[in-house]
Amino acid sequence: MRSGSRNRNVLGTAAVLAGALAAAGLAFAPGAYAVSPGSATAxxxxxxxxxxxxxxxxxxxxxxxxxxxxxxVKTPISVGKDTISSTLTLAKAGGGTRVFTGTKNPAIPANTSVTMGPLSGTVASGDSLNSYFAGTALKMVIFGVTVNCDALTSQSPGPFVFS
Structure with a gap:
């Protein structure tokens, strides 16, 4: 009967270790990050x-x-892929700004709306960012020509809040 008791102890110890490892895995798993809203207009x-x-x-x-x-904004002529240098400056609630930059865009046919991005930047948990602030919110360099854009409205439905 001793071997049966030993088997139960080994199984019990294995179950406790498996549970502890699973809990540790959850504790060290990367957190989920989300920005809300995911999309806004300005x-x-x-x-x-x-x-x-x-x-x-x-x-x-x-x-x-x-x-x-x-x-x-529509481009009057065709623009090749990854040829627009873009800088988006967002106002940070409480002061300061965050800047997103990149040279990523699809090929854009003439007289078509310009799409830029993804533009990359760094954020901190709790950052609340809005494109509406004093100054140039969006700068694009297309074929060496600089296009400065001022935000006339706050983002709708609201600023981006990062977790």
Whole structure:
């Protein structure tokens, strides 16, 4: 009967170890990161290049975040893939800014809305970021020509809040 008792002890110890390992795995698993809302719109004025509503879509992975912008600005000529240098500056609630940059865009046919991104930046947990602030919110360099865009409205439905 001793061997039966020993088997139960071994099985019990194995079960406790398996449970402890599972709990430790959960404790050290990476946290889920989310930005809310995932998408927002804002109105921009890009001077002689036009303006209007733009859609911003945000994603987050830890302290890294990306934003893709589909703007109301239309390019008068075709633009090749990854040829627009973009800088998006977002106002941080409580002061300061966060900057997202990149040279990522799809090939854009003439007279089509410009899409940029994903633009990369760094965020901190709790950052609340909005494109509406004093200064140039969006800067694009297309074929060496700089296009500055001012945000005319706050983002709707609200600023991006990062976790």
């Amino acid at each position: 109105t921009y004025d890009c001077g002689s290049w036009g303006g209007g509503s733009a859609t911003l879509t945000a994603t987050q992975s830890g302290t890294s975040a990306t934003i893709t912008i589909t703007s109301a």
